[in-house]
Amino acid sequence: MSHYLLDVKRLLCPMPVIKTQNKVKELQVDDELEIVCTDPGALQDIPAWCRMYGHEVLNTQEQDGEIIITIRVCE
Amino acid sequence: MTQPIRKAVSLLSGGLDSLLATKLILDQGIHVEAINFYTGFCHSGHTSGIRNNKKSKPKRNDALWSAEQLGIKLHIIDIVDDYKDIVINPKYGYGQNINPCLDCKIFMVKKAFEWMHENDFDFIFTGEVVGQRPKSQRKETMPIVSKRSGAEDRLLRPLCAKLFEPTLPEREGWIDRDKLLNLSGRSRKPQIAMAKDYNFEDFAQPSGGCCVLTDPSYSIKLQDMWQTRGEKNYDLDDIILLKVGRHLRPNPNYKLIIGREEGENNFMEGYRKQFPHMRIQSHVGPLSLIEGDIPDDDLEYAASICARFSAGRNDPTVTVTYHPVDGYVQEFVITPMPTDDINQAWYI
Ligand code: SF4
Numbered sequence: 500m501s502h503y504l505l506d507v508k509r510l511l512c513p514m515p516v517i518k519t520q521n522k523v524k525e526l527q528v529d530d531e532l533e534i535v536c537t538d539p540g541a542l543q544d545i546p547a548w549c550r551m552y553g554h555e556v557l558n559t560q561e562q563d564g565e566i567i568i569t570i571r572v573c574e
Numbered sequence: 575m576t577q578p579i580r581k582a583v584s585l586l587s588g589g590l591d592s593l594l595a596t597k598l599i600l601d602q603g604i605h606v607e608a609i610n611f612y613t614g615f616c617h618s619g620h621t622s623g624i625r626n627n628k629k630s631k632p633k634r635n636d637a638l639w640s641a642e643q644l645g646i647k648l649h650i651i652d653i654v655d656d657y658k659d660i661v662i663n664p665k666y667g668y669g670q671n672i673n674p675c676l677d678c679k680i681f682m683v684k685k686a687f688e689w690m691h692e693n694d695f696d697f698i699f700t701g702e703v704v705g706q707r708p709k710s711q712r713k714e715t716m717p718i719v720s721k722r723s724g725a726e727d728r729l730l731r732p733l734c735a736k737l738f739e740p741t742l743p744e745r746e747g748w749i750d751r752d753k754l755l756n757l758s759g760r761s762r763k764p765q766i767a768m769a770k771d772y773n774f775e776d777f778a779q780p781s782g783g784c785c786v787l788t789d790p791s792y793s794i795k796l797q798d799m800w801q802t803r804g805e806k807n808y809d810l811d812d813i814i815l816l817k818v819g820r821h822l823r824p825n826p827n828y829k830l831i832i833g834r835e836e837g838e839n840n841f842m843e844g845y846r847k848q849f850p851h852m853r854i855q856s857h858v859g860p861l862s863l864i865e866g867d868i869p870d871d872d873l874e875y876a877a878s879i880c881a882r883f884s885a886g887r888n889d890p891t892v893t894v895t896y897h898p899v900d901g902y903v904q905e906f907v908i909t910p911m912p913t914d915d916i917n918q919a920w921y922i
Pocket of ligand 1: 673675678786
């Protein structure tokens, strides 16, 4: 299991989802991806995308205008 | 012998029509996955991530929402770069604004068709309805899209299929044509009734078109940008900034992009290293980006315009600083420009 960081700050919806989708394709099952973004739309969209593909949202936090969503890649 | 499950690609825009078309096809036992293209001009996104509207409901991507309602997978595909040629050189021209709808449809169906082949799917379908949009959804133009995209009769339009000759999925019996529809015209009533029957609530209802290129004020800004640059080109930042702030061109050589509220100012902060800009120091006020070449002897003048949009607009003086991309910050203590002197023709 490895931990990766995806910086999509300033990108507007749906770019954070597109970048997440493309990054996850490169990862292995159980890898974790920490997505750092600023568009509040990501709070809805990334969990929705994860539900669709069966990936797990481990944590969501907001601090200083940044949103950090950590997901685990599942089968 | 059991028939293989057929697989179809839905071009899911996030609007009601493609949601319903997909439901019709799913109900026929077809495996459906959806694709949605991000051109940079899409309605959702853009301002929702910028403006500081605390009262508004949580932002969402409508195509993702639709796919989740339908229980299918969505693939969002970034076509920003490839799409430029469509906006800049549309073979079939523009609609009422700067919307190259027919070229856009052909391009998207072509891309979807390529995806269909790469992923071993059988056909593609859209939520188009004959006569719904004046240029791209006319009965005469629909066959052009099928032909020019290369999809030919592997392109199905479930909401109006009965108005056309049967396509391959219908002829082969993958799809029961009797369960497809014959909708036409601009009325939305049949679709709203179907949405109710299916219990789809809260679906997106974009007016006028699926992207900002159908918006007159956006189109004017894009044309102004091309005209003043002397070339038809853009990058993603350009087309996003056209959605942000007031755009005023007091001089042919430069324009001011003046933030309208806190959310926009914060968003524009992300561009402060790329653009010279003005800040209001003595009062609450907007961040103003300057695009183009501002002559030195216009700086004070531009500062007085920016001051007009600050909380100090009625005060005798406002302190404004000018921040070039390289070089020293300059400070101006100036009288805000009187409202009557803000020429309405400056607004783009
Ligand atoms: S409205 Fe925009 S996205 Fe929709 S067909 Fe026209 S150009 Fe394409």
